[in-house]
Amino acid sequence: MSRQIKPTESELEILNILWDKGASTVREVHEILEKTKEAGYTTTLKLMQIMHEKKLLKRNTDSKTHVYEAAVSQSQTQGQIVQRMIDTVFNGSASQLIMQALGNHKATDEELEHIKQYLEQMEKNKGK
Amino acid sequence: MSRQIKPTESELEILNILWDKGASTVREVHEILEKTKEAGYTTTLKLMQIMHEKKLLKRNTDSKTHVYEAAVSQSQTQGQIVQRMIDTVFNGSASQLIMQALGNHKATDEELEHIKQYLEQMEKNKGK
DNA sequence: AGTCTTCTACGAATTGTTTCGTAAACAAAC
DNA sequence: GTTTGTTTACGAAACAATTCGTAGAAGACT
Missing domain, CATH: 1.10.10.10 (Winged helix-like DNA-binding domain superfamily/Winged helix DNA-binding domain)
Structure with a gap:
């Protein structure tokens, strides 16, 4: 597409x-x-x-x-780059990338909170 | 260093x-x-x-x-690449990268659980 | 020994990215 | 209308990454 x-x-x-x-x-x-x-x-x-x-x-x-x-959207471009990176650098594991990013770069409290909320959101929508 | x-x-x-x-x-x-x-x-x-x-x-x-x-360690190399990516693609925001990775690539349940535990771990160690 | 295969070294061709000099088009200022 | 300044177009140079052909060294096999 x-x-x-x-x-x-x-x-x-x-x-x-x-x-x-x-x-x-x-x-x-x-x-x-x-x-x-x-x-x-x-x-x-x-x-x-x-x-x-x-x-x-x-x-x-x-x-x-x-x-x-x-002419290309920011989020779509970011998405493609991230995907490519997951494939070539983390052998397909998104969670490995995420933990690397969490561990390396110290996120601020707000950032962590942000991410936690996002995760909970995902869980809720899990039931589809 | x-x-x-x-x-x-x-x-x-x-x-x-x-x-x-x-x-x-x-x-x-x-x-x-x-x-x-x-x-x-x-x-x-x-x-x-x-x-x-x-x-x-x-x-x-x-x-x-x-x-x-x-001759270079995997985690150190991954860390550098992720950092570079955060800088050039996400304008310095690690959490933006993480949310892009979470949203795009559907993580499995175990992966999500893994990440949640990691986050809690970080919170606990927050008190230094 | 002599032949065959495998491996390294070297160098060059190809492709892609980044750089910039120069010239022409155009508009504004005089 | 001529000069001055800004802009685009073009092309070429400089650089870097990737590719592979060829040659020769090193072992292995009769």
Whole structure:
């Protein structure tokens, strides 16, 4: 059903910006990117053009300054990446990934509470 | 303290085999790899040689047929990859990753129970 | 010994990602 | 309308990952 996309690390940085800010021009994206990364303007431009070719981005070329927008949903993309990671790094065990994440990165109290609630929710819906 | 390794996808496949089987020859690794992947023997060999250069693998060259072994621990490597993923894909939120993993991939009952116990364990140790 | 097979080493081709220089299109400012 | 600045398009270079062909070394087998 849904295509299997595979954004590279750089592409993910751009997607994150677009998911956060919504439709933006290359310059807007580039300005944010620059804060955390060394890169020329045309580099960002080229990346976004390629991402458009790959259908990762939509763009509006009505005005001279094109406006780009993510063409893939954040949660779907995250889901695919997580799934891929479960397969290749944790031999298919989601719970192993979860425990690794819990153990490694100390979650805050709220985060833990959040997760517990989520689990209980799942249990309730278990009866289908 | 610990070096920052970054195995590629192919390298991870090989690491998984070595973590599972322990020290092995190129041929042994290749035979397992072949089941799930199209690849020539020399390709596997070259990969493992490069991984040795990168210090991802140790090797014993006493006999003509070299014996390779993972030089990085599984849990440490998994931890680094998960951390990286939390940073680049989930903007630093471990709980978001966990909930994505829970929601997407349906965990079995035992897995859920496992995770719940783990959470309770964490709560108990919270008082330090 | 000589032949066969297996293995390593090397190097090169291929593919994919990231980088950026340069030129042309366009608009705004003068 | 000419200059100036911003933008896109194109292409090529630089780099990294993956692939495999070929050659030669090392054992094993008569």
